[in-house]
Amino acid sequence: MNSLQFTALRTIWIKECTRFLRIWVQTLVPPAITMSLYFVIFGNLIGSRIGQMGGLSYMEFIVPGLIMMAVITSSYSNVSSSFFSAKFQRNVEELLVAPVSNWIIILGYVGGGVTRALLVGGLVTLVSLFFVELQIHNPIMLLLTLVLTATLFAAAGLVNAIFAKTFDDISVIPTFVLTPLTYLGGVFYSLTLLPEFWQWVSKANPIVYMVNGFRYGFLGVSDVGISTSVAVLIGFNVLLFTLAWNLINRGVGIRS
Amino acid sequence: MLALQINALRKVYRGGTEALKGVDLSVQEGDFFALLGPNGAGKSTTIGIISSLINKTSGSVKIFGDDLDTDLVNAKSHIGLVPQEFNFNQFETLMQIVVNQAGYYGVPRTLAKQRAEKYLKQLDLWDKRNARARELSGGMKRRLMIARALMHEPKMLILDEPTAGVDIEIRRSMWRFLKKINQQGITIILTTHYLEEAEMLCRNIAIIDKGQIIENTSMKGLLSKLNVETFVLDLSGNSIKPTLKDFDFRQVDDHSLEVDVPKASGLNAVFSQLSDQGVQVLSMRNKSNRLEELFVRLVENGRDQTSAPKQENA
Numbered sequence: 001m002n003s004l005q006f007t008a009l010r011t012i013w014i015k016e017c018t019r020f021l022r023i024w025v026q027t028l029v030p031p032a033i034t035m036s037l038y039f040v041i042f043g044n045l046i047g048s049r050i051g052q053m054g055g056l057s058y059m060e061f062i063v064p065g066l067i068m069m070a071v072i073t074s075s076y077s078n079v080s081s082s083f084f085s086a087k088f089q090r091n092v093e094e095l096l097v098a099p100v101s102n103w104i105i106i107l108g109y110v111g112g113g114v115t116r117a118l119l120v121g122g123l124v125t126l127v128s129l130f131f132v133e134l135q136i137h138n139p140i141m142l143l144l145t146l147v148l149t150a151t152l153f154a155a156a157g158l159v160n161a162i163f164a165k166t167f168d169d170i171s172v173i174p175t176f177v178l179t180p181l182t183y184l185g186g187v188f189y190s191l192t193l194l195p196e197f198w199q200w201v202s203k204a205n206p207i208v209y210m211v212n213g214f215r216y217g218f219l220g221v222s223d224v225g226i227s228t229s230v231a232v233l234i235g236f237n238v239l240l241f242t243l244a245w246n247l248i249n250r251g252v253g254i255r256s
Numbered sequence: 257m258l259a260l261q262i263n264a265l266r267k268v269y270r271g272g273t274e275a276l277k278g279v280d281l282s283v284q285e286g287d288f289f290a291l292l293g294p295n296g297a298g299k300s301t302t303i304g305i306i307s308s309l310i311n312k313t314s315g316s317v318k319i320f321g322d323d324l325d326t327d328l329v330n331a332k333s334h335i336g337l338v339p340q341e342f343n344f345n346q347f348e349t350l351m352q353i354v355v356n357q358a359g360y361y362g363v364p365r366t367l368a369k370q371r372a373e374k375y376l377k378q379l380d381l382w383d384k385r386n387a388r389a390r391e392l393s394g395g396m397k398r399r400l401m402i403a404r405a406l407m408h409e410p411k412m413l414i415l416d417e418p419t420a421g422v423d424i425e426i427r428r429s430m431w432r433f434l435k436k437i438n439q440q441g442i443t444i445i446l447t448t449h450y451l452e453e454a455e456m457l458c459r460n461i462a463i464i465d466k467g468q469i470i471e472n473t474s475m476k477g478l479l480s481k482l483n484v485e486t487f488v489l490d491l492s493g494n495s496i497k498p499t500l501k502d503f504d505f506r507q508v509d510d511h512s513l514e515v516d517v518p519k520a521s522g523l524n525a526v527f528s529q530l531s532d533q534g535v536q537v538l539s540m541r542n543k544s545n546r547l548e549e550l551f552v553r554l555v556e557n558g559r560d561q562t563s564a565p566k567q568e569n570a
Binding site: 005008012018085091095100251255 | 328332356362
């Protein structure tokens with residue numbers, strides 16, 4: 001990467017981080033509050049009656065999934081709303097007239113989304129320490145699933161924003177696709193509790209692999225194979241980054 | 257050297273509208289060039305293609321010898337664009353907007369901050385550097401877009417109606433600024449609806465209509481094509497009804513007269529005839545801007561010519 005492209009990448013990343021830090025009340029605080037409520041209600045109040053899940057206390061079991069849920073939502077919504085705003089206010093043209101390569105535009109926006117996701121993930125982890133003692137079973141797997149999930153959903157948010165024509169269009173996918181997939185992705189329960197048919201259906205949900213890969217990193221337990229988790233994450237990353245590059249290269253939604 | 261060279265440029269939008277029908281245009285380095293045309297003529301499409309905001313259908317564009325198809329990075333680096341619509345993030349401060357823009361062109365942050373001070377001061381925006389863009393007045397927003405476009409110190413500045421909606425005082429200060437940076441060597445391409453602006457600032461001019469260049473010449477050459485100028489004379493006295501031999505004239509009201517004066521005749525004959533009839537001329541002015549008259553005539557002629565064959569075939 002030459003110095004022009006590196007400076008451009010750094011600039012987009014700084015711009016993106018400045019944006020979400022400027023509106024930290026909207027971007028950083030809500031996930032911490034929501035997840036605290038999950039910890040109190042599901043983990044403490046209901047969890048104490050549920051008993052063990054996968055050989056762990058219910059609170060221990062749900063913490064990795066809830067962190068992952070916050071990471072997914074933050075990375076996706078950061079990029080989708082920032083890129084769509086740039087289209088809406090037309091300041092995306094600042095990038096299009098400049099000699100910035102399309103890969104750098106993608107990496108800059110994804111970098112911003114990943115940074116917010118990691119910050120939110122860190123905040124939620126800090127909150128969880130009030131409720132449970134966390135141990136890290138496999139730090140490499142933990143970081144790998146965390147970063148790959150954040151990049152995947154940041155790229156997905158970018159694709160959503162490229163196609164979006166109105167602000168409604170960037171809330172449709174999170175509401176009707178992302179939220180159901182996350183809730184059905186094994187955050188709150190182990191897949192082994194489901195009948196065999198629904199276990200099989202659940203395995204078509206990519207979020208299952210992310211949550212379980214991350215849970216393995218923390219706790220050393222998983223409903224699916226670890227190598228399968230990593231493969232699914234890499235596969236979806238390749239797919240979404242290629243799609244985003246192809247769309248921006250063709251000027252879909254941004255050039256006439 | 258040519259700052260801009262456009263050959264056979266065509267643009268057909270999705271839906272089939274042909275916005276450009278084979279435009280050929282060249283602009284010399286250091287020129288102050290006007291691209292004029294009525295609304296929907298193809299000005300903004302041409303500028304959009306030059307600045308990579310619009311994909312062309314066919315043809316070629318070279319900027320300082322660098323082809324948009326083969327040397328995109330270099331070609332883009334030569335251009336600073338001041339678009340027609342405000343296109344900055346309304347929630348960012350002026351400093352953030354200009355420093356980020358420099359970063360997209362590879363200008364390191366320390367240097368970008370120095371340049372930000374230089375250009376924001378030159379455009380009287382330094383005091384507002386920490387204000388959000390949405391807090392600025394219309395004129396300030398226009399100047400901000402000029403400062404932003406200069407941050408990577410381009411060789412060519414393209415301004416798409418830069419003074420639209422700004423008051424005359426700010427417009428004149430922007431003209432002075434543009435003249436100054438042109439004298440310093442920056443090539444400027446300007447589109448405007450204020451023909452007075454083009455006449456005052458530009459050395460060369462192209463007129464585009466319906467996606468085709470219908471005139472491309474020097475400003476002097478174009479104005480010399482104006483054979484007849486219309487003057488409005490304010491006369492003294494009650495119910496003056498003068499007559500003028502060898503001149504077309506119209507009585508506007510009891511005290512004013514419009515006279516078409518061919519360049520070859522001059523005004524002396526008009527004054528002497530009025531004086532002979534005992535009519536006193538209190539004041540006199542051009543009916544409209546000279547370039548405006550030519551512009552309207554050229555565009556209307558072009559339309560007559562393009563519509564004529566259709567009528568014959570019908």
